[in-house]
Amino acid sequence: MLISRIMRTKLALADIECNVKTILCKLSKLAPRQIYVVDDNLKLHGIITGYDLLKVVLPEYADSNLLRSVVDQQIDDFLLKNIERVVDKKASEFMITDFVYLKPTDHAMEAEALLVEKRINALPVLGEDGRLLGEVHRRDILDYMARLVCDAGQEEFEHVDVKYLLAGSILKCTEKL
Amino acid sequence: MFWTATLIFICAYAVIISEKVHKTKVALMGAALVLLTKILLQHEAFHDIELGVDWNVIFLLISMMIIINVMTKTGVFQYVAVKSAKIAKGEPFKIMVILATITALGSAFLDNVTTVLLLAPVTLLIADQLELDPVPFLITEALASNIGGTATLIGDPPNIMIASKAGLNFMDFIEHLTPAIVIIFIVWMIVWKFVFGQRLKVSQGNKERIMAMNEEELIKDAKLLKKSLTVLTLTILGFVLHGFFHYEPATVALAGASVLLLISGEEPHEILAEVEWPTIFFFIGLFIIIGGTVKVGLIELLSHKMIDITHPQPDNMFTLSMVILWFSAIASAIVDNIPFVATMNPLLIDMVHQVYGVTGSATLEHIQHPAMMPVWWALALGACLGGNGSPIGASANVIVVGMSEKQGHPITFMRFLKYGVPVMFLTILISMLYVYVRYYVLGLV
Numbered sequence: 001m002l003i004s005r006i007m008r009t010k011l012a013l014a015d016i017e018c019n020v021k022t023i024l025c026k027l028s029k030l031a032p033r034q035i036y037v038v039d040d041n042l043k044l045h046g047i048i049t050g051y052d053l054l055k056v057v058l059p060e061y062a063d064s065n066l067l068r069s070v071v072d073q074q075i076d077d078f079l080l081k082n083i084e085r086v087v088d089k090k091a092s093e094f095m096i097t098d099f100v101y102l103k104p105t106d107h108a109m110e111a112e113a114l115l116v117e118k119r120i121n122a123l124p125v126l127g128e129d130g131r132l133l134g135e136v137h138r139r140d141i142l143d144y145m146a147r148l149v150c151d152a153g154q155e156e157f158e159h160v161d162v163k164y165l166l167a168g169s170i171l172k173c174t175e176k177l
Numbered sequence: 178m179f180w181t182a183t184l185i186f187i188c189a190y191a192v193i194i195s196e197k198v199h200k201t202k203v204a205l206m207g208a209a210l211v212l213l214t215k216i217l218l219q220h221e222a223f224h225d226i227e228l229g230v231d232w233n234v235i236f237l238l239i240s241m242m243i244i245i246n247v248m249t250k251t252g253v254f255q256y257v258a259v260k261s262a263k264i265a266k267g268e269p270f271k272i273m274v275i276l277a278t279i280t281a282l283g284s285a286f287l288d289n290v291t292t293v294l295l296l297a298p299v300t301l302l303i304a305d306q307l308e309l310d311p312v313p314f315l316i317t318e319a320l321a322s323n324i325g326g327t328a329t330l331i332g333d334p335p336n337i338m339i340a341s342k343a344g345l346n347f348m349d350f351i352e353h354l355t356p357a358i359v360i361i362f363i364v365w366m367i368v369w370k371f372v373f374g375q376r377l378k379v380s381q382g383n384k385e386r387i388m389a390m391n392e393e394e395l396i397k398d399a400k401l402l403k404k405s406l407t408v409l410t411l412t413i414l415g416f417v418l419h420g421f422f423h424y425e426p427a428t429v430a431l432a433g434a435s436v437l438l439l440i441s442g443e444e445p446h447e448i449l450a451e452v453e454w455p456t457i458f459f460f461i462g463l464f465i466i467i468g469g470t471v472k473v474g475l476i477e478l479l480s481h482k483m484i485d486i487t488h489p490q491p492d493n494m495f496t497l498s499m500v501i502l503w504f505s506a507i508a509s510a511i512v513d514n515i516p517f518v519a520t521m522n523p524l525l526i527d528m529v530h531q532v533y534g535v536t537g538s539a540t541l542e543h544i545q546h547p548a549m550m551p552v553w554w555a556l557a558l559g560a561c562l563g564g565n566g567s568p569i570g571a572s573a574n575v576i577v578v579g580m581s582e583k584q585g586h587p588i589t590f591m592r593f594l595k596y597g598v599p600v601m602f603l604t605i606l607i608s609m610l611y612v613y614v615r616y617y618v619l620g621l622v
């Protein structure tokens with residue numbers, strides 16, 4: 001299967017002048033896999049993931065252990081202070097510029113291998129001129145793999161609300177559907 | 178051979194100072210050239226006590242790094258720092274003094290860089306909570322780590338090297354350097370009170386933030402903390418007694434490190450991977466390069482020059498000790514104090530040969546001659562305290578400058594000098610008075 005046939009084309013975009021606040025709000029509102037920083041010609045300059053935003057807001061010195069010393073009542077105040085510290089940072093200052101990408105003519109297993117090798121969630125798909133054409137998420141590859149192997153009966157899978165889950169009521173994978 | 182060894186020595190030091198290539202690469206390349214050109218034979222480089230690698234220094238460093246690596250995992254430093262800030266009731270200057278004291282004490286028994294690496298993040302958090310510029314706190318910690326590290330045999334690599342070469346034990350350092358450092362630290366803090374006492378003001382609300390912090394949460398592994406504190410205490414006790422039982426310091430440290438590795442339950446490959454191998458190999462490379470210069474007579478030549486300038490007498494080396502103190506301090510502010518001391522050690526040993534007319538290997542009787550002892554202490558004081566003279570004078574300074582910059586508070590070269598140079602001159606001046614009064618007026622050798 002060619003990448004051009006499984007890629008998504010509805011993406012979240014930003015330009016290099018966008019600041020942390022705009023990107024944070026966009027990420028929260030649109031819930032994209034990642035935000036693509038492009039110019040007017042859709043040429044891709046960088047990528048921003050949720051992880052990059054978390055990292056830019058977290059003070060460089062802080063680790064999970066050290067932050068335990070800040071009590072709950074003060075943590076919102078502390079977090080807000082740290083957001084304010086970086087709120088005007090431009091996308092160009094924290095976007096990833098050293099990214100890997102796919103071409104529309106690559107096939108699904110190349111994408112799978114790249115996602116595994118680089119331990120990332122999604123890959124941009126670029127044309128010859130570096131123009132952004134789409135995105136392939138690992139979910140897309142998994143869906144494609146599932147379509148190849150899953151039976152129609154398994155469409156009965158559903159989410160379980162753990163709040164109401166009773167002991168012993170979990171369906172075992174060995175039981176027949 | 179003479180010129181080849183001299184060329185390797187000069188080129189290696191020039192590239193190390195330029196910082197264009199990592200110092201470990203340079204030292205190892207230099208060592209390889211010394212061996213390839215047969216200035217030193219491999220047997221001499223690895224097994225000769227006078228010319229080769231000083232394994233006492235190497236194993237002492239590795240063992241202490243292992244102990245520190247295990248201790249780092251307990252969170253004890255962060256705990257102590259937050260607890261101290263609360264004891265100071267959020268008063269910034271009091272916090273600064275307590276953090277400087279903890280850093281100095283930590284650096285006296287552990288590695289300076291590790292102490293600063295562990296304390297700087299919590300210092301940044303405290304400064305954040307107080308809404309204060311963290312730079313004065315961070316620079317104070319770097320300076321305190323260099324001062325504190327001077328106090329003991331294991332506090333700073335130059336002391337480890339001097340102890341090994343001059344056959345000095347842990348208690349010699351406690352007896353001769355610790356009093357000097359206690360005086361220096363107290364005077365420095367009094368001066369700091371005038372500099373920062375009035376400048377550091379915070380609101381009551383910010384102080385309350387500090388008081389609300391929960392330090393108990395910072396201890397990651399209480400069991401491991403108990404084990405590592407027990408082993409560290411026993412190791413320090415071992416250092417105190419090593420002269421009495423005739424063990425080398427490295428034997429004591431290796432015993433401590435191996436016991437801690439055994440009882441900690443930590444994976445050895447993880448703990449060993451965190452040993453600063455680049456530093457260890459830097460030492461190994463340097464020892465071989467210096468060994469080459471000793472063998473070909475370069476060090477002997479330099480020692481003749483030093484004798485011509487300072488005219489040391491078998492029973493009085495006052496001028497030499499003063500020259501060594503100031504020269505070491507200024508040199509260590511500019512270049513790494515490790516290669517400096519690595520060069521000065523054999524040079525002083527050669528001077529012992531010449532002043533006391535020793536042929537063959539110098540014995541402890543000559544190396545530790547009462548007239549010679551102030552010179553060793555002057556070298557230790559100068560080389561360790563000189564590190565405060567510039568942002569590149571000591572590894573702890575480099576770490577602090579880097580961390581502060583990442584946090585959005587860049588410390589310019591000039592800003593560091595503004596704090597570091599006066600402290601360096603103050604501490605060396607006090608050291609000078611200490612050496613003069615103690616050894617040349619009171620005669621307490």
